[in-house]
Amino acid sequence: MKASTFSNPKSSTPMLLFSPSVLSTTSTSKEISDLEGELSSIRNLLSTQATLIHGLAEGVHIDSLSPKVSEGLIANGLLNIEDREPSDLEKWSAEFPDLLDVLLAEKRVDEALAALDEGDRAVAEVKETNSLSPAVLTSLRTAIIERKQKLADQLAEAACQPSTHGAELRAAILALKKLGDGPRAHTLLLNAHFQRYQYNMLSLRPSSTSYGGAYTAALSQLVFSAIAQAASDSLGIFGKEHAYSSELVMWATKQTEAFALLVKRHALASSAAAGGLRAAAECVQIALGHCSLLEARGLALCPVLLKLFRPSVEQALNANLKRIEESTAALAAADDWVLTYPPAGTRQSVWPSSASLGNTMAFHHKLTCSAHRFNSMVQDFFEDVGPLLSMQLGGQTLEGLFQVFNSYVNMLIKALPGSMDEEANFEATGNKIVRMAETEAQQIALLANASLLADELLPRAAMKLSPSQASYKDDHRRRTSDRQNRHPEQREWKRRLVNSVERLKNTFCQQHALDLIFTEEGDSHLTAEMYINMDGTADEVEWFPSLIFQELFAKLNRMASLAADMFVGRERFATLLLMRLTETVIIWLSEDQSFWDDIEEGPRPLGPLGLQQLYLDIKFVICFASQGRYLSRNLHRVVNEIIAKAMAAFASTGMDPYSVLPDDDWFNDICQDAIERWSGKPKADRDLNSPTASVSAQSISSVRSHGSS
Incomplete structure (x- = not known):
């Protein structure tokens, strides 16, 4: 391909638009010299032909007029224009288009731009002074417009060539901008950078076995370095003008979106589907790292990437969580x-x-x-x-x-x-x-x-x-x-x-409470009959907590021992567990409507022995819960409600409940003996300093004193 140059009028050194290596050859230099000689010959020939034609036209015109007519025209002054010499301006306007053609043919861009500027100034002056006829002025203006368009087309063609980049590209774009076609120049600049990185991407061939992080890194380097260079060229040539900045942002956003789609297709898709959150995260981090460097150039494109990568990362996140769930379930x-x-x-x-x-x-x-x-x-x-x-x-x-x-x-x-x-x-x-x-x-x-x-x-x-x-x-x-x-x-x-x-x-506490309260056949161990049937029997009563409360105490003791080994350093959770289990049993008793219907309405009334046994059972719960340090305020409240309801049911028979109930020391001794018998704990080891001891010691007596008041 022949090399061509744009010459600088202030320098004899031509500005290269194509590969310098071509111009260095001897054959190219010879071709240029021959071309210059031919152009000089053409210029001389054109000048000679113009003079000849002008002379012929004058001769034919004058000779064709009869003496009589010529005398009349001269008398009227109509031939004065033809007879006079053309002015310098007229000569310049006739030769100027030829000069522009030569500069464009030789691709001397800087000189052509200077000449076009000179032509624009001349047209403006002529328009003000009317120093040229309208026909000549129109012809000059048309010639300038046509040459501007031709030069713009030459510059655009050069900018679109894959071999044109760097300083040559910027020079062509700047010249096109000087011609007044800034929007086209800016679009060509962005397209040139796009074509260049698209060409470079041909060597990047992802495969199903390629490492996603490496592919993402290579692609990020290509795309975001191209965007960075385009942003730098745009700012250097066009400044911060809003129209160009907006186009740059839109173009960069479009390239970022295309990049994100490629990363998702070749790197993120497989990782996301397999739940590879770490692999997906690495790809995202690599892309964001390159993208964030553009912020120094005024391009904040990370939000665009984040929005596009989010669905893939969400998919990886959900698949990862699903794998945790399924793996844990398999082991369970x-x-x-x-x-x-x-x-x-x-x-x-x-x-x-x-x-x-x-x-x-x-x-x-x-x-x-x-x-x-x-x-x-x-x-x-x-x-x-x-x-x-x-x-x-x-x-x-x-x-x-x-x-x-x-x-x-x-x-x-x-x-x-x-x-x-x-x-x-x-x-x-x-x-x-x-x-x-x-x-x-x-x-x-x-x-x-x-x-x-x-x-x-x-x-x-x-x-x-x-x-x-x-x-x-x-x-x-x-x-x-x-x-x-x-x-x-x-x-x-x-x-x-x-x-x-x-x-x-x-659920744990409900299941254990149900195991205590009901038999396998569904019968209850905790019924009103165990209290209302005590009176009227001939047998002497052996005062001791009822069997179901003995089993509750034994269960709590076993669980406390197990929890001591399982909840080392987390004793509070063990305490709360035992508290909840105790509450569950007692609350069930408090809310069992059939139990209280039988206590309050029959088939027979609650007698003194039954009241004492119920009082003893509840007192027993208070004692072992207090010593185990799992007596809650809620349990204390429910216990008081149970005692109050039992005493009210007994009082409804016309008897005074306080007249048949021994004092609290009697109940405390029985409860303490039971605790020591089943726990194997000597009396000397009683925990008298329990933080709930003061509450438990007064729990029953407080109800009694409240009732007597």
């Missing part, structure tokens, strides 16, 4: 519900509680195998949370994790005997098979799993979603604001986790 089907320390190498929470500081086992927690698996997968899940934060998926992540935990709690509820057709029949558990927790130790292990996950392990892992734990180390003000905004959300999330554990605890 074979879990022996025995608490053990985690296997060697298992990821654990590294935030020890204050109670466990200094303990060599501070970083290890006893859970069953399914709970260990759940915790380990959650810890891995929270390793890469940067994209989740930047895409504002923190709330959705917490919600998804809560749903997975709630599903696990449903399986734990389903593992409780007798709960298959009741509360555990949740849609979330589907038809998953769960191994039964047959023994009390296994059943308490279910609560140990749920409570430890909800109270400590999951909240600690979720703290990584707080921006204060993420990437804003350089902005204290932003970090503080985000922490203040995030913590209320996480506190609410933890409250929901605890409420889910409460469902398991409620």
